[in-house]
Amino acid sequence: MLNQKKLEIALKKYTKNFQKSSFYEDSKEQYEDIKSILSEIIDLNDTKRDHILLISIGTIFTYYNSVWKEDVFSLENKQIEGLKMMQISLFYQCIAQDLYKIRYPRMMVIYTFKEVVAALIHFTMYGWEKEETILFDFIVKHLGENSMSANDWNKHTWFLLELYLQYRKKTIFEIDQHVNISVKEKMKESEMKYALIPENLDIYSGVLESWSTPIEEEITALIGQMINYHSELASELGKSIEFGDYRYGFYPYEILFLLHVRKKKGLPVPQHFEELLMNTPEAQMVFQEPEPYPEQDPLLVQIDRFYRKNYPDYFLNQYGEELFQ
Secondary structure, X not given: OOOHHHHHHHHHHHHHHHHOHHHHHHHHHHHHHHHHHHHHHHHOOOOOOOHHHHHHHHHHHHHHHHHHHHHHHHOOOOOOHHHHHHHHHHHHHHHHHHHHOOOOOOOOOOOOHHHHHHHHHHHHHHOOHHHHHHHHHHHHHHOOOHHHOOOOOOHHHHHHHHHHHHHHOOOEOOEOOOHHHHHHHHHHHOOOOOOOOOOOOOHHXXXXXXXXXXXXXXXXXXXXXXXXXXXXXXXXXXXXXOOOOOOXXXXXXXXXXXXXXXXXXXXXXXXXXXXXXXXXXXXXXXXXXXXXXXXXXXXXXXXXXXXXXXXXXXXXXXXXXXXXX
């Protein structure tokens, strides 16, 4: 059962973490520090050391994560430019990682399947259809490989992926239902890592069965279950595996995506929520339709151009130059 007091304390701790003056300044300093290193590699066209470019995208991601949190929690302006750039950074990071599967076959990725699916559904909510399609195609092509490990325990991630498939009328392994089970079986047959993929999605199974119901009372009750599930885990901030983190812990993006999908389908949605989770600064952010692309990050532009020039099989070479603009 949800302990409301415990949840409020966890949110206060979560918010205070991002209001520390060092949180944003430290990541900005690290971002500034990598500029000269990247410029040297790119100017020399140093392909022997270009793995540093890939590693540096992680620093860019961290910087924009701090920009997002600074905007929301310290400046209280609900700007999402940092969130958008964070996910664009992740997009380039996972696609560039694929270039190193031969040179460094055991290289650890520093992003997760959860984060990739989060980027996919945000591109969908932003209305960035071209980038959404590219990322989805990349996921399908490389699912189970080192660059796209699906060995993920987060139940809401599998819920989001399955809801996305049904909404977009797409499939993975030719299915759009019970995706976690099918992917797990495929990973097992292919001797890939699969042990963490959940067998049961609990409350999310019921939501997937009825997400398109035309009855508002029914979807309101299901969303209520999702809020309770997320809130209980977020109240265990720093301890629980799912929603216990400082990136998306109090950001109910799985519920916001469900609301987005239903609105797009012309289905009724609740107009107001009393619950704390749905009234956090992150939950109150408003997306435009479509969401404008942010100003391009100069480091990401340089890295993308370097890979396009030096690697003909770079995944983005087949899509031209016009991304995120």
